[in-house]
Amino acid sequence: xxxxxxxxxxxxPGVSRCGYGVVMRHxxxxxxxxxxxxxxxxxxxxxxGRLLTIANELDxxxxxxxxxxxxxxxxLFQNNARTAMSVGQANGLALVAAARHLVPVVEYSPNEVKLxxxxxxxxxxxxxxAMVTRLLGLTEIPKPADAAxxxxxxxxxxxxxRLRAQAGETSSEASALDxxxxxxxxxxxxxxxxxxSVIA
Numbered sequence: 664x665x666x667x668x669x670x671x672x673x674x675x676p677g678v679s680r681c682g683y684g685v686v687m688r689h690x691x692x693x694x695x696x697x698x699x700x701x702x703x704x705x706x707x708x709x710x711x712g713r714l715l716t717i718a719n720e721l722d723x724x725x726x727x728x729x730x731x732x733x734x735x736x737x738x739l740f741q742n743n744a745r746t747a748m749s750v751g752q753a754n755g756l757a758l759v760a761a762a763r764h765l766v767p768v769v770e771y772s773p774n775e776v777k778l779x780x781x782x783x784x785x786x787x788x789x790x791x792x793a794m795v796t797r798l799l800g801l802t803e804i805p806k807p808a809d810a811a812x813x814x815x816x817x818x819x820x821x822x823x824x825r826l827r828a829q830a831g832e833t834s835s836e837a838s839a840l841d842x843x844x845x846x847x848x849x850x851x852x853x854x855x856x857x858x859x860s861v862i863a
Contacts, residue, residue, distance in 0.1 A: 670697050672730040672766075673817030674721070675809045676738075676753035679706055681717050682809030685728050686799070686817035694821055696799040697728065699810040717753055721760040733761045734820035736812070737770035771819050776812075779819040791815050 675682035685697040702720040704713035725733075735757045738750050754770075761768035774784040780794045792804045792811045798818060805811040 667731050669729045669731040671732050671734060671817040671820050672724060672728060673734045673813040673815070673820065674757040675736055675812040675816060676750050676757055677809060678704060678710075678713055678717065678749040678753050680807065680809045681720075681753050681757075682807070682811075682813035683721075683724055684805070684810060684812075684814030684817045685724075685730070686814060686821060688821050694799055694818060696801060696805075696814060699805050699814050701807055701809050714752060714756060718756045718760065721757055722763070725760055725764045725766060730766055732820055733757065733766050733768040734816040735761075735768060735770050736776070736816060737772045739772060769820060769823065771816060771823075776815050776819045779822050780815050788812075 670685050670687040673682075673684040673686065675684075681702040682699075683702065684699040687695045687697050689695060702717055704716050735754055736750075738747065738754050758768060758770075760766075771779075777786040777791055778784040780786075780798070781790050783790070788808060792808065792815075795801075795811050795814050795818065796804045799814065805814055
């Protein structure tokens with residue numbers, strides 16, 4: 664279901680709340696929010712059923728919007744093992760949905776998203792949400808926060824050279840902003856490798 668002209672689907676994985684954001688890229692590097700929201704499941708329900716609900720909803724999103732690419736938050740080390748496991752389960756479902764529909768998918772760490780959207784890999788959530796609202800020309804901050812995070816992932820994917828490589832675009836088609844964001848992300852990733860740690 665891959666459509667080179669389709670929007671970008673961002674996924675902020677979670678089992679209780681799985682955020683999604685659909686963003687369309689227009690000429691000149693402008694982005695528009697097409698849809699956003701959350702897939703929710705009840706903690707009181709059995710886990711197999713909850714995962715099935717998320718899997719079905721993700722499939723439905725891909726079928727409806729026919730994205731040109733998907734951006735999913737990469738699972739990093741967390742102090743809460745239970746939270747890390749649930750995020751990992753939802754992350755895996757998003758990757759499977761992309762593979763099932765032949766949609767190119769890239770995982771991004773939280774600091775990559777913060778850097779792409781705010782220019783600061785250590786920005787807090789409120790700063791990211793404010794910039795998402797501004798960059799997409801929205802009248803209010805997207806809620807809940809999971810939806811805003813998913814939109815931020817989609818924006819990061821839209822600015823990433825990895826998306827254009829998958830879609831077959833040449834580097835000359837990238838805007839100056841795209842190139843600057845990509846260079847900054849590459850520098851940040853190199854610094855993190857040197858330090859041997861990732862900012863969460």
